[in-house]
Amino acid sequence: MVFFPNNAHFFLNEIEAWRFSRINPRGKCGFSSLAFLVALLFLGPCAGRQAANLLAKDNGRAILEKYCLDCHQGDQAEAGQDFSDLGGRLSPITELIFENVATGKMPPADADHPDKGEKRLLLEWLASRSPQVRFPSFRRLSRSEFVQSSNDLLGIRLDLTERIPDDRGSFRFDSNRRIALSQEVLSSYFSVADQMLEFALPRKGFPVEQEWVTNKLKDSHSSYNIYVKDFRDGLLFSWTRANNGNSYSFFYDHFEPPVSGWYELTFDAAKVGDFPETVSLQVHGGKYYFADDRPQPQRLLGVISLDNREVQSHKIMVFLEKGENVSVHLHSKHTFRKKNSNAGGFIRQMRARGPVHESWPPPSFKNIFPGLTTHAEKRTVLSRNESRTNLQKIGGRLTVSSFQPGMEKEKMQDGSNQTFWHTRFHPTLAKGPHFVVLENPMRVPLHGLRYATWSGGNGNGQVKTYSVESSSDGENWNEPIVSGKLETRLANEQFIVFRKPVDLPFLRFLITDSFSIDGRSLASVGKLDVMTRVEPPVPTQSIEILGSTAVELEGCIRSFAERAFSSRLASSDLAPYVEIGRQELERTGDFVLAARLAIKAILSSPRFLLFPGKYSNDSYARAAFLAKVFWRSVPDQKLLEVCRENRLSGRILDQQIKKMMSDPRSRRMVQSLARQWLNLRAWKTISPSLKLYPLYDDLLDHFLPMETEMYLHYLIQENRPVSELIDSDYSFLNQRLAQHYGIPGVFGTHMRKVAFPDDVPRGGLLTMGSILKVTTDGFDTSPILRGAWVSRNIAGIPLSPPPENVKAIEPDLQSATSLREQIDKHKNSESCASCHKSIDPYGFALESFDASGQWRSRYRTRLPHRGTFQYRQQGYYKMGDEVDASGEINGKEFRGVTEFKALLNSNQQRIAYNFARKFFEYTNGYAPDFIQRLELLKMIEDQNGSCHTGDLVRRIVVFSLEELNR
């Protein structure tokens, strides 16, 4: 028995925090007719709000009685909704009535309808009854805005968002004004600011640029290294996944970033094989970890498309942490688990260069010390060779008791445990004792030995017990420093740690017992090296600032603060920041450190975090607002220049908005919108079951959200009709996504606009893999969750909160009763029916898509697996019931997703209205009150049916600017 309820209702709450407690209208007014409303608009919003109130006062009530109370009254009220006593209170019912009337859901199709004027009167009356809810007139910077803004201000790129607590709580939008700055967030801003400043202006100078070239992989388990082989002058990879389904990555040896920073990786690589698709070269970053069957998850840094049979150089810029490793995974459906394949991805070598800066001196200097002369040494590049072992680095060497030709002592030092040293067994057997002597002529203190067996053979000679002895002459050996056991049949490194460092010139690794299948005395070692503590310091280059006076310092602080606070500043506003900079300069004499301290204070200031743009003219406030909406950041210099003369209004405002929207930084807005509105922020937390969807992989996971972002971006940039949120005949795809959707002829990794063939049921947000995946519960599809998601986020159907103590159902696809029956049962219960009959059909329509976003005609039923889960491409499922994607919404039937989309698009105003509401909330940090909603409705009605996304976004932003001053 499964004890835990599926948290369907929890999810509902999560999808959109209930706002009944914070419906916010300040409304004291209404309007009698549309024409009058338009007239009033010229009087300004406030005048309108008050004057019109008088007109709507009693008429609204009358209209409600006329059109609604027939059904919604008394004990037998339809859907249990009794409107006869709305009283003076605000209840969820008021919102429900408002939304249902506004979006045309009510009155129902077969009833009498109010005309346009009456409808508006009713809405205004409802608006006037909504209570005043107060919230702060400002909103705090969210953590991602903090990081984005600080990066732009400092001229660096360092994503430290994850080091700041997420303070969103249950609010849908990061921008919500009710989120207060907390102690934890502020204190993490202190430390994140420190880290960013250290990156921008490192105390000990900038590490020099270095260059590595490597063609060598670190050891991996013998059951995986069969998928990579020597090929021409490099390596050929086929595609494999580990037993747990993770991409099995191969790690490059001989390159480890000495400091955190940006590195340019160049892969000299080619496709090998006779197929039209390209081979995807996934580049990952992460700590190397020798694992039997469970590689540690790596960060996917980027994907390179190998489309040419000739070797070409592919460059990718990546951020790596100090000490991380780079690993690769070559994906092609033609080479899955092909051993000794003559197809796959060929990599001749990887070149790494870094840490690199966009310019030299780095942009941070120009940003932080504008106008001051800097003096920088020429940037040099050091070539690094990391292929030496520790023993080689300390000038040591090995001797062995005996060796078998082909299995010489050098094989212990070649960095691979697939090659090995073996004592002589042919033509004669070498007698024991078997040993390896390590010479340490420079007498470097050694902390121990690292040892690995040879991997993949029959285990002959693997060391079972050992002792390590030291000597000053190589002849007379002291008592063992350490002796013990080593694990056989274990391919990863084992460490032999000395109690104290040893610096005698000779060490002897004496094999006292070893494994042998036939009882002969043998010894073998895959890898042997010494442990030292020497880490060469990373040379640095300093940049000198030719500025030293308090006046120059004040200039830098002012310039930074004016950009951060988005204002011109009076001396009194600036004084606290200048003061601590000046004191630090006096105390230390260090100009850069003094500036760092002042900047840290600026980045923790309420002027930056809470109320930017407020210390000069109105244009600055508008600029700060616009930069936050479009760029998630601060205004740039050009925008601030426009503000200087308070010119950011009217035509110039329109121009600037257009400019900002077409700036590449506006992608950040689209990305945030997708994360927050469409809940793609939950992307990484929800993963389809590999038992049911074994083909789901890293590439899909990487590119699916990108499709949605690019599509939204396109709709806004190209001012496409709002109906394309629901349906269109194109999207943005690459080879992997096209494969997933069953579209032939798309090759290569780059995302591009692709027209859908007629027989492909895609187009619009709802049929995107990203949405289909993020609306599952992480294991399988749930029409209830999808239904709730679509009705809230896309259709804009207001839902009452789930009743208390309601028993959630978990759709159980393994059960004998069909899913539909289970849900029907749920629906038949009194308290559930009224909501679920409006939620569920939205989910049923998408039943034709599985949890990975692929088309399906039958469900898959999980099969058990025995013991350890082992990934396999055919998964663990059998085919189950047929999918039924039909349903009925407001009395209109649909037979599948295509008809469903057409049904949604038959009321485009509703789609537009819902988008407008969400975008308004995203922009302003609160849900529009009823009066503001009337404004949004008006914007949509104005456009007469063909509402365009870009226009709507622009108009809402302009409207929001007007509302700023209220």
Next chain:
Amino acid sequence: MIDWNRREILKYGLAFPSLPIGIQELAYGTAFPERPEKPKKRILLICNSLGFYGKYFFPRERGELNTSTYLKGFSNPEKLTVVENLFHPGMETSNHDSEKSFLTGAPHPESPHFTNTVSLDQVLASKMGGQTRFPFLSFSIYDRGWGCSWNDQGVAIPPMHDEEQIYNRLFGQEDLTAKKREIRQNQIVLQALKHDLLVLEKTEEKSAVESYRRLIRQLENRLEHEVHWLSAPKPRVSAKLNEDPEFAFSTKVSNLFRLARLAFQTDSTRVITLSLDWIYGAIDVPGASGGWHTLSHHGGRKETLQKLSCVERDILRHFDQFLKEMDQVSEPGGSLLDHTTVVMGSNFGDSSNHTCQNLPTLVAGGGIAHQQHRVLEAPTPLCNLWLELLHRHDIDVDRFGSSVQDMQLLAN
């Protein structure tokens, strides 16, 4: 190239956040209270990541602790409860990765894009951590960068695994120059912000300025807390660590238990996690040697089981010793054990098959009216127990991880 590991050890040792950010509502405001009259509550949470062989761990007869092969003869049977039939939902394909979710309950940790959630100890530390030098401690016997503790961002908190380092951290003297510089700078910044608020209060909403002022005050308290503990002398203890090179694994386990006891006894912390994980490499315990992981795949073979049981017995022997020593430390109102809830558990129910049903779970001490052996009729989320522990430590939340409700599993 960075050479191994003493360096790594040093890194993890120093990187250990003595005052981690991200913990909510850490009670810095009351940093230096009077010694409370009430006994202080503490908690130790242990994950024995390869589980215990169920047939030897669970009592054969319901309610009779003495019918457990492993637990009979424990020194304080009246202070133990074994709970049977607990599990973590969402671990069907998790294999070893289930270990990551032991204290969080986050499902499907095997997913390549898994992000963990906050672990039980961190929630506890957010309430119980403010009055001690270390809000919490996290131990592991193996160096791999993660153990039982995950912060509220689901990021692993690297545990400390080197006994000597832990000992020094708790009781040794440190060089604090960089830390002092950072604190000094933060204090200067707070001063500047306070000055600015005097200007801002003329134009900005009063309530906004006030709440910012409150934040600054909280941070000042927090810095003061740090300064206080920087200057406060560390407790001195006479106990030493064991050294027994023959049984390195066994020694390490007993040392970590000893350090946990000392940390509680000196009130250096009130929340500790201990991750017992030794997947790689051979270990020696009295009576057997071999790879613990290899042995754990016993497949029911007698000989292997015999060896495995030596490892498991050895761990439980040290555990019993720990409980005994804790019980010998008397405090007002009972023993140290009576004021410390100790959980010994695992992410694996059956490590031979890598499955996560019926997790071996033992709760000791904590002043609980123990019932020796409690068998639940239906599989019950382990998070129900976690939720109950939160409630027992005065943390009023409705849910934790996959919890359904506080089932009062420990109420007699």
